[in-house]
Amino acid sequence: MLPTYILTIRCPDQRGIVAAVTTFLAHRECSIIEAHQHQDAGSGTFFMRVMFVAEGDAPPALDQFRAEITPIAAQFAMEASLYDCAVKPRVMIMVSKFGHCLYDLLHRWRSGHLPVDIVAVVSNHDDMRAITEWHGLDYHHLPVTKDTKAQQEDQIIARIDRLGVDLVVLARYMQILSPRLCAVLSGRCINIHHSFLPSFKGAKPYHQAHARGVKIIGATAHYVTTDLDEGPIIEQETRRVSHARSADDLVTIGEEVECSVLARAVRWQVDHRVLLNGQQTIVFD
Known part of the structure; x- marks a missing residue:
């Protein structure tokens, strides 16, 4: 070729x-x-x-x-x-206890639909070890508490440097990154937020949405910055819901949306289709 x-x-x-x-x-x-x-x-x-x-x-x-x-x-x-184009970006995935986005990315990677080299999966819990190692990938269990956050992030940064990571994907990694780690990962860290930002930031956004009686829910893939859930948006998607849906129903529907939104954002990123424009993005999709 x-x-x-x-x-x-x-x-x-x-x-x-x-x-x-x-x-x-x-x-x-x-x-x-x-x-x-x-x-x-x-x-x-x-x-x-x-x-x-x-x-x-x-x-x-x-x-x-x-x-x-x-x-x-x-x-x-x-x-x-x-x-x-022959050089595949090196990707680290970070996850907590919710595995749906990780499963989806691993499937796309193994099937050849995501042209990256996944070099590690990092988690603050041990729940995703079996699925990660079944795929032949290294699993790095790095527990974290309020008192050990700085030391845990030192370990993350050391792995990013040692493995030559080009992109970090927060596939429902339920930890707030410190300003120091955000600076290290500036422009090369994508988060999936389980809400259609800028609405319903923070914890349990689907439950917040259900309490407000919304008719549309969604998910947002964005770059990570020091401002929580306010980084430049790469991709979003919505689904219509009704009063008949419970909060748990919204979570289930939302998880499907999160997978597709995150996968598109990662694919566009590794295809170099996303260019930063201040607090916005230019996406040549």
């Missing part, structure tokens, strides 16, 4: 960006197979994602591409990132 790469760009909007990028690729015998762009009028920022194939007799390697695009990036004040 020919080398396939993804280029993502964020820069001040101005004329000539698309022409410069496409000319750069054409001169290197590259064919564009997918391209998306967006101009945010409010901030005057331009976003672009290009997937391309290097077709020449001696296609440039990734490092060479990165070096050669530097002058264009400097000309347009670009934040440009280049990725090799």
Whole structure:
């Protein structure tokens, strides 16, 4: 297979960006197979994602591409990132006692529908050990209390560094991350919140929703920040419910939604389709 790469760009909007990028690729015998762009009028920022194939007799390697695009990036004040599609992102999943999102991600991974390398599952409980080890993955049981939180997060950070983790997925990890850990994981940690944010934050959102008699429930996948449940939103989905549904019914329906929303968010992230735009995201889906 020919080398396939993804280029993502964020820069001040101005004329000539698309022409410069496409000319750069054409001169290197590259064919564009997918391209998306967006101009945010409010901030005057331009976003672009290009997937391309290097077709020449001696296609440039990734490092060479990165070096050669530097002058264009400097000309347009670009934040440009280049990725090799053959390299699978290394993912750590963190979970507590609710296993539905973990089960779903593991199934998608084993079936080849999620192109990642899952390098570890971390939990503050031991409940998910059997399913994790059945999949041939290392399970890291790191209990935590209020008094040991700092030491436990030191262990998490050490594993992230040692395993070369690109993305951390909080698959119903029911712990609030410290500002220090949030900083370490900035832009590379996705959480699934069992509610349609910004409504019903915190604990038991489905029970909160049931008490309010809502007609729509949902789930939200977002980046983790120091502001609880307020990180930039990647994906959301809703389901209609009625007065006939109990709080437990809402939980069951919600779990199905959580799995699909989190899976899409993770897939878009590892496909480099999500670009940060302040407190918002640009998602080229």
